[in-house]
Amino acid sequence: MKPTxxxxxxxxxxxxxxxxxxxxxxEALGAAPVAIGPAKPLVGPAAVEESVADAVPPxxxxxxASVLDMLLSEAEVTSVPEDDAExxxxxxxxxxxxxDAVDEALDDAVEESEAEDEDEIEITSNExxxxxxxxEQSGLQGTPDLESRNMASASxxxxxxKLWGGRFTGDQDPIxxxxxxxxxxxxxxxxxxIRGSIAYARANVMTGILTQxxxxxxxxxxxxxxxxxxxxxxxxxxxxxxxIHTANERRLGEVIGKDIAGKLHTGRSRNDQVATDxxxxxxxxxxxxxxxxxxxxKVIAARAEKEIxxxxxxxxxxxxxxxxxxxxxxxxxxxxxxxxxxxLREVKARVNKCxxxxxxxxxxxxxxxxxxxxxxxxxxxLIMNSMAGVADxxxxxxxxxxxxxxxxxxSRWAEDLIIYSSGEFAFVKLADAYSTGSSLMPQKKxxxxxxxLRGKAGRAFxxxxxxxxxxxxxxxxxxxxxxxxVEPLLDHVxxxxxxxxxxxxxxxxxAIQPDNMLAALTPDMLATDLxxxxxxxxxxxxETHHISGQCVAxxxxxxxxxxxxxxEQLQGVDKRFEKDxxxxxxxxxxxxxxxxxxxxxxxxxxxxxxxxxxxxxxxR
Numbered sequence: 328m329k330p331t332x333x334x335x336x337x338x339x340x341x342x343x344x345x346x347x348x349x350x351x352x353x354e355a356l357g358a359a360p361v362a363i364g365p366a367k368p369l370v371g372p373a374a375v376e377e378s379v380a381d382a383v384p385p386x387x388x389x390x391x392a393s394v395l396d397m398l399l400s401e402a403e404v405t406s407v408p409e410d411d412a413e414x415x416x417x418x419x420x421x422x423x424x425x426x427d428a429v430d431e432a433l434d435d436a437v438e439e440s441e442a443e444d445e446d447e448i449e450i451t452s453n454e455x456x457x458x459x460x461x462x463e464q465s466g467l468q469g470t471p472d473l474e475s476r477n478m479a480s481a482s483x484x485x486x487x488x489k490l491w492g493g494r495f496t497g498d499q500d501p502i503x504x505x506x507x508x509x510x511x512x513x514x515x516x517x518x519x520x521i522r523g524s525i526a527y528a529r530a531n532v533m534t535g536i537l538t539q540x541x542x543x544x545x546x547x548x549x550x551x552x553x554x555x556x557x558x559x560x561x562x563x564x565x566x567x568x569x570x571i572h573t574a575n576e577r578r579l580g581e582v583i584g585k586d587i588a589g590k591l592h593t594g595r596s597r598n599d600q601v602a603t604d605x606x607x608x609x610x611x612x613x614x615x616x617x618x619x620x621x622x623x624x625k626v627i628a629a630r631a632e633k634e635i636x637x638x639x640x641x642x643x644x645x646x647x648x649x650x651x652x653x654x655x656x657x658x659x660x661x662x663x664x665x666x667x668x669x670x671l672r673e674v675k676a677r678v679n680k681c682x683x684x685x686x687x688x689x690x691x692x693x694x695x696x697x698x699x700x701x702x703x704x705x706x707x708x709l710i711m712n713s714m715a716g717v718a719d720x721x722x723x724x725x726x727x728x729x730x731x732x733x734x735x736x737x738s739r740w741a742e743d744l745i746i747y748s749s750g751e752f753a754f755v756k757l758a759d760a761y762s763t764g765s766s767l768m769p770q771k772k773x774x775x776x777x778x779x780l781r782g783k784a785g786r787a788f789x790x791x792x793x794x795x796x797x798x799x800x801x802x803x804x805x806x807x808x809x810x811x812x813v814e815p816l817l818d819h820v821x822x823x824x825x826x827x828x829x830x831x832x833x834x835x836x837x838a839i840q841p842d843n844m845l846a847a848l849t850p851d852m853l854a855t856d857l858x859x860x861x862x863x864x865x866x867x868x869x870e871t872h873h874i875s876g877q878c879v880a881x882x883x884x885x886x887x888x889x890x891x892x893x894x895e896q897l898q899g900v901d902k903r904f905e906k907d908x909x910x911x912x913x914x915x916x917x918x919x920x921x922x923x924x925x926x927x928x929x930x931x932x933x934x935x936x937x938x939x940x941x942x943x944x945x946x947r
Contacts, residue, residue: 682716758836
């Protein structure tokens with residue numbers, strides 16, 4: 328029976344290509360043709376007949392011939408998958424034994440197929456919608472929805488466009504294609520991937536793999552591909568461009584021809600390729616982060632020097648402790664961030680090692696000059712073990728450990744400023760550029776910039792800990808788990824870079840309130856100075872500590888500040904107090920007394936400022 332104009336179109340979503348026998352059943356009912364995909368080896372009618380001849384009772388010969396005729400003639404195909412020959416036989420035998428029952432089953436199958444088709448459309452629609460929402464939330468632009476990617480995947484055999492497809496014969500699950508691909512985030516490495524490919528191709532001229540003309544064509548083609556990326560004209564092919572390496576090589580083949588482009592990957596694996604891309608990219612990013620951190624430290628040092636005369640309470644346990652300079656507080660964090668700068672430079676040295684030429688794991692079989700490749704790419708040296716070259720993600724973990732420590736310091740710095748900017752303290756005032764308001768309370772001015780710095784520290788910590796958990800259990804050498812190092816690295820680096828820039832902006836525009844700082848100082852904060860006074864008169868500190876404590880208790884009982892106690896009251900505590908005791912109650916004198924290196928005196932603070940400035944030297 329031929330299909331009619333009103334025949335239903337039947338799709339079977341769970342199969343890449345419907346079984347030929349079922350196709351024949353649907354054809355017999357007048358269903359529109361359904362494409363048969365080339366998932367299995369194809370054979371002609373004679374081979375099908377031969378494959379079932381021994382199993383067919385003589386009485387069924389006519390039925391088998393009829394089924395085969397319908398499969399191969401009315402369906403207008405010339406071959407069927409050989410594995411479906413038994414299905415053809417099964418249908419023939421069932422029709423012979425119970426044709427009425429088979430007719431009933433065919434009707435049920437049509438209804439079930441139509442219901443499945445409706446379900447498939449609904450599920451695909453929902454998945455596409457959710458995919459769009461997820462892309463918006465993640466900030467990934469230009470990512471096709473699931474439906475379009477599934478359509479692209481279904482139309483391509485697994486070997487089409489893949490760097491690994493030769494041994495595969497079955498179609499890939501579209502969800503697996505999406506799950507496996509990394510192009511929509513590792514596209515960030517497009518320029519590094521091209522730089523590495525050019526260096527590798529140049530080295531392969533020396534091995535004889537490429538002629539000079541072929542290398543020139545590869546270099547020209549890759550530069551053209553790079554220009555497409557830079558001008559946002561590169562078109563990613565969904566379901567084909569699995570990753571940045573596949574995308575670039577696929578496009579190179581289109582530009583210069585596959586005969587030459589196909590030689591580029593000789594002796595190279597995506598294992599050493601992605602490790603190279605990541606190191607090149609990260610090296611560039613760490614240079615930028617170093618620049619941001621240097622700028623931040625310059626602002627810290629400049630403000631510390633300019634505002635050195637401002638005094639404020641120093642805190643322990645968030646309780647007022649001793650007078651300090653505002654600059655001294657700033658330089659505490661300056662010291663932390665200077666150490667972060669030093670650690671960053673150490674991390675950069677370990678990142679800047681070349682894995683290209685390590686192959687999949689065992690090395691390069693064409694004696695490629697890895698030293699020449701490393702030199703061209705600006706690496707400081709080689710990773711000397713090829714297995715380590717592809718297995719290592721320590722450089723990613725270490726970067727995140729560094730970033731997490733920096734974010735920890737930024738979080739503590741932000742927390743102090745959140746407190747100091749509150750109405751209860753009012754030591755500092757944030758610029759409007761780094762504050763927000765309330766949707767309900769018009770008077771509010773919220774330190775959102777600082778709160779986000781504090782909050783994003785947790786994000787950075789999570790990325791670092793999560794990657795370590797992903798890596799800790801995998802065997803040597805490369806495993807696909809390592810793909811999970813890319814997305815957190817990209818976000819971590821961006822988070823840290825943005826955070827340093829926000830911190831720099833906050834500090835550059837921050838206004839201090841010196842009068843409020845000074846007003847927050849209280850005489851009891853000089854209790855240690857009182858003890859030191861008696862120490863200078865030869866009294867053991869443990870005893871003077873006790874005596875000073877008695878003076879504090881006396882002031883509390885008298886409900887007056889310590890500096891308002893009379894000389895007679897102080898002598899009542901200890902006769903060794905003399906008339907000059909009143910000079911102790913001087914905040915400026917108190918900070919100047921701490922003149923040892925690292926202290927809060929003017930000279931000590933100036934020395935710290937110079938130390939921060941010196942830490943900035945010897946960078947990139």
